[in-house]
Amino acid sequence: MIAPPVIILDRSQLAENIGAAARVMANFGLERLRLVAPLKGWPQERAWATASGADWILEGVQIFDTVTEAIADLNVVFATTARPRETRMPVRTPREAARVLFDEAARGLSVGLLFGGERTGLETPDVALCHGIVTIPIDPRHHSLNLAQAVSINAYEWRTTVEDAPPAAFRDADPPARAELVMGLFEHLERELDEAGFFFPPEKRPSMARNLRVMLGRSQLSEQEVATLRGVVHALSKGRGQRLQKLLEKRRDTGGEPPVP
Known part of the structure; x- marks a missing residue:
């Protein structure tokens, strides 16, 4: 039913x-x-x-x-x-x-x-x-x-x-993810973008974040796609941290001043 x-x-x-x-x-x-x-x-x-x-x-x-x-x-x-x-x-x-x-x-x-x-x-x-x-x-x-x-x-x-309606026809496509999973992706992405300084100038942050949410929401992502995108965001943020750590170590080994993050 x-x-x-x-x-x-x-x-x-x-x-x-x-x-x-x-x-x-x-x-x-x-x-x-x-x-x-x-x-x-x-x-x-x-x-x-x-x-x-x-x-x-x-x-x-x-x-x-x-x-x-x-x-x-x-x-x-x-x-x-x-x-x-x-x-x-x-x-x-x-x-x-x-x-x-x-x-x-x-x-x-x-x-x-x-x-x-x-x-x-x-x-x-x-x-x-x-x-x-x-x-x-x-x-x-x-x-x-x-x-x-x-x-x-x-x-x-x-x-x-x-x-x-005639008898329902079922499609093979994966169903859209539940809203709580999509919200988790939004919040994860926005935290990392805040960290990276993407939302600039600060007064435009609400509209920029809203546009990102609308764009992703319009895609009707499946649960697997949400999980994949969260993995992408995590990998990018982890990679940024690793690059900064290597740069700090290089500066320390050569006696230079550590860079400003």
Whole structure:
């Protein structure tokens, strides 16, 4: 059986929207709901009132402190946002995204949809953790869309894709690595680049690091590829240290002053 996407709501403000999102999830066969730092805590009684009986979804809610933690075990995550926010990622409609997520889920991968808070939407660093962007093609004269409405549109397209899909075709390609493994690669690479002085000038570090994350995330690296790249980073940093040590030894043997690292 193909597992539906995990729905992740980041910093939701209103219990009513959480409950309404649970209601439409139940309508279209989605069951796993995760909340990232809900602003009024959890549980919230009013969520049950607007869920209209979709209690099993609210009772199974998982709470996380950060988006990074909430998506750590997922292979493919799409960010739902009205604008790309300075990231060069594939931008899809909910229908296109549902097709991609269905194909990945049919391969046994864990997939998810990330939604931002009602007031500010998703922050750029959180979008950069995802593998693509979903944008609902609404009329520009009135582009305000309720959180639960956005969830319902994406849930509907998922359900339609499931109903219309032929028997799943499995590809031989290795699946993308879990988000926690990719995050480990990001952090490892950034530490070594900090050490090497790559991020210059310092004020450009956030945007440079974000661009690196987007570039690597867009590649949908497999677990083996992540392990290989981490080995490459380690070898390069180890080699740099060995070269410096040899230079220090040479200077010491010849009576010269040690170089400044």
